[in-house]
Amino acid sequence: MEKYEKGYHITKKDNLPGILKNGLKPRIGRKSNSVNEHEKLLCFFTDIRAVNAWKERLYKDEPFDELAILSFELNDMQYEKRIDSVGDFFTKDTVLPEKINVVEIVKKREAINVNSFESQYEIIENKITQQCIDRKNNINEKKEKIINELAAYEHKKWSEYQSRIHWQGNKRQDGSIEISEIDIADIERYNKLDFENIGEIDKKELREKVLETFYIMQDNNMLDNLEIPDEDFLRILAKVEYTRMNKWYKYMLSVCKRSEGKYIIPADKVDLWENAISTPYQELSDKQKQSDKIEVDNIFIEIQRYKIIEKNNDNLDDEDIEI
Numbered sequence: 001m002e003k004y005e006k007g008y009h010i011t012k013k014d015n016l017p018g019i020l021k022n023g024l025k026p027r028i029g030r031k032s033n034s035v036n037e038h039e040k041l042l043c044f045f046t047d048i049r050a051v052n053a054w055k056e057r058l059y060k061d062e063p064f065d066e067l068a069i070l071s072f073e074l075n076d077m078q079y080e081k082r083i084d085s086v087g088d089f090f091t092k093d094t095v096l097p098e099k100i101n102v103v104e105i106v107k108k109r110e111a112i113n114v115n116s117f118e119s120q121y122e123i124i125e126n127k128i129t130q131q132c133i134d135r136k137n138n139i140n141e142k143k144e145k146i147i148n149e150l151a152a153y154e155h156k157k158w159s160e161y162q163s164r165i166h167w168q169g170n171k172r173q174d175g176s177i178e179i180s181e182i183d184i185a186d187i188e189r190y191n192k193l194d195f196e197n198i199g200e201i202d203k204k205e206l207r208e209k210v211l212e213t214f215y216i217m218q219d220n221n222m223l224d225n226l227e228i229p230d231e232d233f234l235r236i237l238a239k240v241e242y243t244r245m246n247k248w249y250k251y252m253l254s255v256c257k258r259s260e261g262k263y264i265i266p267a268d269k270v271d272l273w274e275n276a277i278s279t280p281y282q283e284l285s286d287k288q289k290q291s292d293k294i295e296v297d298n299i300f301i302e303i304q305r306y307k308i309i310e311k312n313n314d315n316l317d318d319e320d321i322e323i
Contacts, residue, residue: 175267
């Protein structure tokens with residue numbers, strides 16, 4: 001395989017502080033999952049002229065001003081060429097912060113050859129520390145943005161759950177909905193089990209449902225700060241999701257009318273919930289948004305519980321060693 005001097009990677013500028021701390025680490029992201037790639041890889045390209053194609057591929061809706069192009073030497077790295085939707089090259093190595101530069105592409109005032117990239121543009125590289133110092137991040141604004149993004153996804157999941165129940169149910173003349181027997185059986189079965197006792201197929205489905213939450217937190221550089229292994233974190237998210245579903249279904253059944261053993265959602269609740277289903281998160285009332293934000297808070301409560309348990313386990317191990 002032909003050897004290359006440099007690799008290039010495009011990312012959000014908001015990720016630079018985390019990259020400064022931890023470097024560029026192989027990971028599983030949205031793109032890798034979409035092609036069934038479940039091995040942690042760091043993908044990059046070797047021709048700076050391909051930056052527009054990569055921007056279109058990864059950050060189509062993001063303005064260039066919000067993105068950073070990073071470069072790093074390939075001399076001491078093990079990497080492979082790959083032509084598919086994941087990337088042109090990939091490595092399983094971590095690129096250390098001190099080996100990463102931020103690339104600026106500046107158009108020259110006078111171009112000798114308009115068909116030549118090199119004659120039209122000047123490539124300027126600076127250490128990543130300069131970019132992080134110069135970039136002003138409003139921490140509170142960023143935190144609120146992340147919470148809203150996570151809450152919007154919580155609203156989307158709830159809407160999909162509730163829409164399916166309404167669709168599979170029997171709508172009555174008075175506007176109420178009789179929940180289908182299949183849904184009742186599933187709800188009652190789930191409500192009798194805690195997360196640890198559900199089947200592997202159910203856990204796999206839950207894992208798929210929370211992948212977007214995982215990616216939102218990964219894209220905002222939150223996972224490195226949490227310092228929780230990816231698989232453990234996905235399990236935390238799946239457990240929170242399972243608890244969330246059970247809590248909602250118990251509430252839904254509690255407001256239903258009972259008739260001949262059937263659960264019937266009252267017409268006023270049908271109208272209320274169908275209106276919420278059809279309303280994008282951004283257009284919900286502050287009160288409605290708050291319920292989704294509470295679900296986001298539950299994620300962090302479970303993370304804290306996990307860390308306490310892990311810390312206690314570490315202390316027990318230390319005691320065993322001392323004895």
